[in-house]
Amino acid sequence: xxxxxxxxxxxxxxxxxxxxxxxxxxxxxxxxxxxxxxxxxxxxxxxxxxxxxxxxxxxxxxxxxxxxxxxxxxxxxxxxxxxxxxxxxxxxxxxxxxxxxxxxxxxxxxxxxxxxxxxxxxxxxxxxxxxxxxxxxxxxxxxxxxxxxxxxxxxxx
Numbered sequence: 001x002x003x004x005x006x007x008x009x010x011x012x013x014x015x016x017x018x019x020x021x022x023x024x025x026x027x028x029x030x031x032x033x034x035x036x037x038x039x040x041x042x043x044x045x046x047x048x049x050x051x052x053x054x055x056x057x058x059x060x061x062x063x064x065x066x067x068x069x070x071x072x073x074x075x076x077x078x079x080x081x082x083x084x085x086x087x088x089x090x091x092x093x094x095x096x097x098x099x100x101x102x103x104x105x106x107x108x109x110x111x112x113x114x115x116x117x118x119x120x121x122x123x124x125x126x127x128x129x130x131x132x133x134x135x136x137x138x139x140x141x142x143x144x145x146x147x148x149x150x151x152x153x154x155x156x157x
């Protein structure tokens with residue numbers, strides 16, 4: 001029992017994060033882009049061990065800080081905005097650029113104070129379970145040498 005407790009505590013110490021990735025342009029899935037245009041809210045962030053492991057999402061904040069965040073996706077120019085609104089976390093808002101490639105990957109850059117063309121790194125996530133009222137973005141994050149799926153559940157605002 002002590003070994004399990006020690007292993008559990010060591011697991012808590014590991015903080016999962018995913019480095020920014022160099023983004024290459026590819027063909028777009030405009031049909032799926034149009035399907036997710038509009039205003040959305042993240043209603044949950046789930047992954048194995050979420051009660052014990054903290055994951056730093058998008059190099060910004062703990063993944064739980066994204067619950068309640070609002071996102072705006074404009075499909076005709078692939079711009080948008082994300083705003084962290086969780087009152088227990090530091091507030092954050094930034095414009096973003098995004099697109100969905102033919103492989104079903106959601107590609108996003110956080111712009112902050114830079115121009116989009118000067119931001120060379122971003123994030124590559126998989127889009128899943130897309131409906132008129134919701135969709136998921138799935139990120140693979142290395143936690144203690146093993147990759148886990150972090151699932152961001154978006155619901156229409």
